[in-house]
Amino acid sequence: MSITDLPNSVLAEAAEDIGSNASANPTMGDIIAERLSRRDMMRGILAVSAVTAAVSPAALLAACSGETDTTPSFKFPELSVGIDETHHVASGYDADVLIRWGDKVLADAPAFDPGKQTAATQARQFGYNNDFIGFLPIGGSNDHGLLVVNHEYTNAELMFAGLEPGLGKAANYEKITPEQIDIEMMAHGGSVIEIRRPRDGKGAGKWEIVAGSTYARRITAETEMRISGPAAGHDAMKTKADPEGLLVRGMLNNCAGATTPWGTWLTCEENFNGYFWGKGAMNKVAGAASLKRYGIPAEWYFWAKQHERFDVAKEPNEPNRFGWVVEIDPFDPASTPVKRTALGRFKHEGAGNVVNRDGRFVVYQGDDERFDYVYRFVTRRAVDMQNKAANKDILDDGTLYVARFDADGTGVWLPLEYGQGPLTAASGFRNQGDVVIHARIAADLLGATKMDRPEDIEANPKTGKVYVMLTNNSKRPQRAVDAANPRAQNLFGHIIEITPDGGDHAARTFSWEILVQCGDPGLAEVGATFNPRTTSSGWFGMPDNCVVDAMGRLWIATDGNSAETTGRGDGIWAMETKGAERGTSKLFFSCPVGAEMCGPAFTPDVETFFVAVQHPGEGDEDDLSTFDRPSTRWPDFKSGMPPRPAVVAITKKGGGKIAV
Numbered sequence: 001m002s003i004t005d006l007p008n009s010v011l012a013e014a015a016e017d018i019g020s021n022a023s024a025n026p027t028m029g030d031i032i033a034e035r036l037s038r039r040d041m042m043r044g045i046l047a048v049s050a051v052t053a054a055v056s057p058a059a060l061l062a063a064c065s066g067e068t069d070t071t072p073s074f075k076f077p078e079l080s081v082g083i084d085e086t087h088h089v090a091s092g093y094d095a096d097v098l099i100r101w102g103d104k105v106l107a108d109a110p111a112f113d114p115g116k117q118t119a120a121t122q123a124r125q126f127g128y129n130n131d132f133i134g135f136l137p138i139g140g141s142n143d144h145g146l147l148v149v150n151h152e153y154t155n156a157e158l159m160f161a162g163l164e165p166g167l168g169k170a171a172n173y174e175k176i177t178p179e180q181i182d183i184e185m186m187a188h189g190g191s192v193i194e195i196r197r198p199r200d201g202k203g204a205g206k207w208e209i210v211a212g213s214t215y216a217r218r219i220t221a222e223t224e225m226r227i228s229g230p231a232a233g234h235d236a237m238k239t240k241a242d243p244e245g246l247l248v249r250g251m252l253n254n255c256a257g258a259t260t261p262w263g264t265w266l267t268c269e270e271n272f273n274g275y276f277w278g279k280g281a282m283n284k285v286a287g288a289a290s291l292k293r294y295g296i297p298a299e300w301y302f303w304a305k306q307h308e309r310f311d312v313a314k315e316p317n318e319p320n321r322f323g324w325v326v327e328i329d330p331f332d333p334a335s336t337p338v339k340r341t342a343l344g345r346f347k348h349e350g351a352g353n354v355v356n357r358d359g360r361f362v363v364y365q366g367d368d369e370r371f372d373y374v375y376r377f378v379t380r381r382a383v384d385m386q387n388k389a390a391n392k393d394i395l396d397d398g399t400l401y402v403a404r405f406d407a408d409g410t411g412v413w414l415p416l417e418y419g420q421g422p423l424t425a426a427s428g429f430r431n432q433g434d435v436v437i438h439a440r441i442a443a444d445l446l447g448a449t450k451m452d453r454p455e456d457i458e459a460n461p462k463t464g465k466v467y468v469m470l471t472n473n474s475k476r477p478q479r480a481v482d483a484a485n486p487r488a489q490n491l492f493g494h495i496i497e498i499t500p501d502g503g504d505h506a507a508r509t510f511s512w513e514i515l516v517q518c519g520d521p522g523l524a525e526v527g528a529t530f531n532p533r534t535t536s537s538g539w540f541g542m543p544d545n546c547v548v549d550a551m552g553r554l555w556i557a558t559d560g561n562s563a564e565t566t567g568r569g570d571g572i573w574a575m576e577t578k579g580a581e582r583g584t585s586k587l588f589f590s591c592p593v594g595a596e597m598c599g600p601a602f603t604p605d606v607e608t609f610f611v612a613v614q615h616p617g618e619g620d621e622d623d624l625s626t627f628d629r630p631s632t633r634w635p636d637f638k639s640g641m642p643p644r645p646a647v648v649a650i651t652k653k654g655g656g657k658i659a660v
């Protein structure tokens with residue numbers, strides 16, 4: 001028996017996790033959502049203005065209780081919530097657009113013209129929906145380096161005229177042209193750009209892109225990549241185009257990521273299921289049950305119309321070649337990106353990492369699906385900090401673990417190792433390749449804790465704490481509530497703080513607690529637990545990406561705040577983690593309407609904060625924002641120019657560290 005022949009009894013429960021708990025009854029979540037939409041619609045249309053000091057009575061009580069010894073970590077005037085057509089940053093800061101969808105990346109790229117896009121031009125220009133951003137200094141400089149940027153997905157309805165919003169929209173199937181599909185494929189992947197910041201005598205200065213840089217590179221859905229680690233050459237990785245299972249074309253839906261101490265970029269494939277077709281043929285497809293555990297085929301994009309590798313009826317193994325962490329050396333534009341399969345296959349959010357005290361490299365990973373898991377990978381070897389080249393294949397050899405969060409506030413990392421526990425032939429696993437390719441199924445068998453959509457995870461190198469963003473899970477029933485996921489119909493998400501036992505990120509055990517349950521603290525039924533010092537602009541819902549700056553401070557980017565959900569747009573909130581201020585958050589940056597906030601990244605000197613404004617103007621069934629009638633034309637605001645996802649560089653007016 002192989003993993004693809006697993007009995008339905010093993011897979012049935014797992015498959016159920018893919019968002020299928022459709023109930024006709026209104027849930028508590030629906031009731032809260034309805035109440036919020038009425039109440040906060042008003043708030044959402046308020047113009048952005050200076051925040052008034054809104055100190056709650058509870059905060060005053062806390063201040064009188066003797067806990068006055070802690071000073072806030074963040075010093076900036078808080079921005080006030082609101083949603084309009086543009087972005088806003090705290091007073092005293094500049095937020096300048098650095099690069100937009102369609103801008104030149106390669107030297108021979110033509111100027112962007114939304115009416116004249118072709119796949120060939122898009123392959124040379126900045127891609128769509130910038131997500132993760134990494135800054136890799138050149139020569140140790142804070143003012144000169146490479147910026148690596150993920151292009152997660154495309155919004156065809158905002159890129160091209162005449163289409164409707166919505167993934168997999170049947171009305172778009174015939175309308176989208178073959179060229180537009182290929183433009184979408186070229187708008188995926190990633191970009192490498194070289195940037196620098198000339199400073200004036202006072203230390204201020206604007207970032208600029210180095211034209212004609214030899215590092216400039218576009219990675220797309222067609223770039224050839226090498227498969228390494230336990231799944232390389234595995235039978236389940238072989239296709240007609242690649243009979244050896246060693247090479248794959250492209251990376252898909254690269255969401256968050258990380259950089260490494262040896263100067264590479266880890267870019268993580270997330271919702272790769274959306275590109276595959278074949279719903280009608282699933283009863284004939286080999287391995288259908290395991291594909292289903294990954295939500296394949298979801299049929300969100302129409303690429304399979306002209307690229308048959310995206311049709312599982314024709315190429316059933318192609319989906320196994322996506323859902324990985326990809327390592328790219330941005331300092332060598334000729335290098336082949338590598339899919340590091342030892343880190344497991346799932347819907348990776350990011351790859352927050354830390355060099356452990358014993359020198360081993362530890363990568364924390366969230367699998368962003370309702371009821372999926374938190375993972376950790378620990379290399380076998382120590383990182384060589386003196387010789388960067390010595391770390392070339394360090395990620396091919398190590399142990400993947402999945403987290404179990406116990407009710408008493410402790411937890412265990414369960415190893416996904418072939419031959420251990422249930423991961424044997426009796427369950428269909430024949431080797432470690434099976435384990436990493438079907439990591440979700442292996443984790444199911446190990447009894448991992450089903451989480452409320454684990455997104456970004458970051459370790460704080462100063463304190464050893466690890467922060468896990470759990471964005472929301474509207475489908476968690478009351479009967480499935482647990483200590484680590486304590487709210488049924490969790491609309492607004494929460495953040496867990498993990499403390500590795502003995503300060504060892506490779507330890508088998510840890511303790512954990514909830515840093516904050518998100519949502520409106522003013523609505524008792526929401527159950528939010530922000531520190532009462534948090535102002536009415538300071539709370540948020542749906543934490544997604546995060547970053548810890550070099551001063552050890554936690555910053556959170558959100559995805560899903562809107563006039564309807566929380567009466568505020570997505571943005572960046574600064575979150576206190578220590579002392580009497582713990583759990584207090586403060587708004588620093590807000591996105592234009594329709595956008596989610598991605599990519600937060602700092603220069604090492606904490607003087608520049610790069611953020612990614614993703615899908616500005618994105619609407620839904622109720623808000624038909626399209627190329628022809630977008631809800632914003634950010635950031636150009638020119639007639640005929642659609643909204644454009646863009647990277648924004650935030651600096652302090654006159655220079656200096658952010659929020660100090």
Ligand code: FEO
Binds near residue numbers: 152544
């Ligand atoms: Fe692409 Fe989980 O956000």
Ligand code: CA
Binds near residue numbers: 255256349545559
């Ligand atoms: Ca995200």
Ligand code: CA
Binds near residue numbers: 352456
């Ligand atoms: Ca991050």
Ligand code: CA
Binds near residue numbers: 455471544559
């Ligand atoms: Ca998200």
